[in-house]
Amino acid sequence: MANRTATGNGSVKQAQPVMAEEGKVLQSYGQLVTMHLGLSKEVCANSVKALNGILADTMTLRDLYKKHHWQISGPTFYQLHLLYDKHFEEQSELVDEIAERIQLLGGISVAMAADVAELTGIERPPQGREEAPVQVSRLVKAHERILIESRKAGEKADDAGDCGTNDLLVSSVVRTNELQVWFLSEHLVPLVHQ
Numbered sequence: 001m002a003n004r005t006a007t008g009n010g011s012v013k014q015a016q017p018v019m020a021e022e023g024k025v026l027q028s029y030g031q032l033v034t035m036h037l038g039l040s041k042e043v044c045a046n047s048v049k050a051l052n053g054i055l056a057d058t059m060t061l062r063d064l065y066k067k068h069h070w071q072i073s074g075p076t077f078y079q080l081h082l083l084y085d086k087h088f089e090e091q092s093e094l095v096d097e098i099a100e101r102i103q104l105l106g107g108i109s110v111a112m113a114a115d116v117a118e119l120t121g122i123e124r125p126p127q128g129r130e131e132a133p134v135q136v137s138r139l140v141k142a143h144e145r146i147l148i149e150s151r152k153a154g155e156k157a158d159d160a161g162d163c164g165t166n167d168l169l170v171s172s173v174v175r176t177n178e179l180q181v182w183f184l185s186e187h188l189v190p191l192v193h194q
């Protein structure tokens, strides 16, 4: 009968998972590696800095949408519950696009909640539940900040020749945020005019 037991003389040590030691950071936040994109390091650094600010705001807005999706109440519960989640998904896509652009420019994307909280310019909401019109107004304000910052950063990137960053900011970030502001703002029109 054939021997069906293990063959060869390899040691089990070769298959043993080994935990890596912590401590070595390949690239610090704020440092840039040179990518061969035909853009100067200074142009990349400026775009990375601006994009990280917009990324922190976008991640905060994304999370604000989920908070409001969970905590919505009142007669507009169902439509806002659904709308908030739709916008959450669209903001999540923007987060990924912005973060990956930062990496491809040679930078490091802000990622973790504590770091995002330090960097964002969007006001921290209360932990508790707010009324629907207050939720909507808070979201509109957050969008407006992102729109202002994105238009400024897009123009600077364009002037510096970084048309890829300009395109991301104008075609994706600005266009998406503008449309979402419209969908939100129409909820702030009173039902009955006195």
Ligand SMILES: [Fe+2]
Pocket (backbone or CB within 6 Å): 069, 085
């Ligand atoms: Fe849900």
